Amino acid sequence: MANIIKCRGFVLNTMPFKESSLIASVLTNTAGKVRLLAKGVRRPKSKMCGAMEPFSFDEIIFYKREFKDIYTLSDAVVVDSFPEIRSDPYKVSGAMVLCEFFDKTLPMEEANTKVFSEFLHFLNSMRKAGSQAVRALVIGYLIRAFSGSGVMPHLDDCVRCHQPTGGSNGKINFSVSAGGVVCRKHHDDTVVLLSLRTVDALKNIFQRTKLEIDDVALREIENFVTDYMYIHLNNLHLHSLKHFK
Ligand SMILES: [Zn+2]
Structure with missing residues (x-):
């Protein structure tokens, strides 16, 4: 039995699969972190290819099957590609730190709305941040993410x-x-x-009162x-x- 799941998600990581496909790790709002097979998405004419960029915020539809750990992506539409981050290579490499952290530490398929909204908050702060503030933001959110991992x-x-x-x-x-x-x-x-x-x-970072880190x-x-x-x-x-x- 296949369930059709419609949700929102951030692309955390992708890897090429066969000639024209990708396997994407996606942090979703309702299904937790899932692995999705995006068939044919590397073909130049694929309408989904823009949606498979790292930290792209998408509306997605996939089919969930029992006894499978990779599901088939059937549609992905970009909600927000965060152009203000994407146009700045330094901000991109900062956003990749959080993508990699969540990709490697979050358990599969455990819905976690807190992590989801923190990540959205992080990307929204990054888009507005001046170049001086980027580093402190990335390290601050990375440290804050430790609490989700219990460490x-x-x-x-x-x-x-x-x-x-x-x-x-x-x-x-x-x-x-x-x-x-x-x-x-x-x-x-x-x-x-x-x-x-x-x-x-x-302490402030963990108590979620402040996220400010000075240079020292x-x-x-x-x-x-x-x-x-x-x-x-x-x-x-x-x-x-x-x-x-
Ligand atoms: Zn002691």
Whole structure:
């Protein structure tokens, strides 16, 4: 039995399939992340090819069949292609970081309206952002997305013993491997120093009160984020983050 599903979705990733088709990973509003076979879409005359660009926001129709993990896309119409992002290569490479993160970390077919609306919010902020703000936005939303994966760093007291962390000269020890701030007793080889304002910026991001990161915090967060994801998200490595310089 095939169900016809009509929904909205963001293209996270595509890969060529056979001569003229694509397999697309799409984050939808009602069906979660799905894999769709877009037949013939790489032919020059295909009316769907514009809709298969990364982070394109589309109205899609596909057929869902039991016992299959790839469904057939039957129609895709662009709702918003985010031209203000697409015309700026730096913004494109920033948007690709979130696409790759969600593509690699979201479970298949679990509807998550929060992630969906966060991604829309992210792209809308990116389109308006001045070039100075792009980097902080991308890193801020990437960090915020950790909460959806359940891997937020522990920031209130020592992650190992739950005693106050202390700290000196306005800096706190943050253990990348333990996944949070640590006291002197639980210092380890993966400790990096974070300024108090960086810890505050991280708390604000997770409490969803503010998404502002100043230059100092941005540098300190970038210093550990790659290793943090690798350790706490199943050896996750984002190629797009390496290219986003
Ligand atoms: Zn401790």
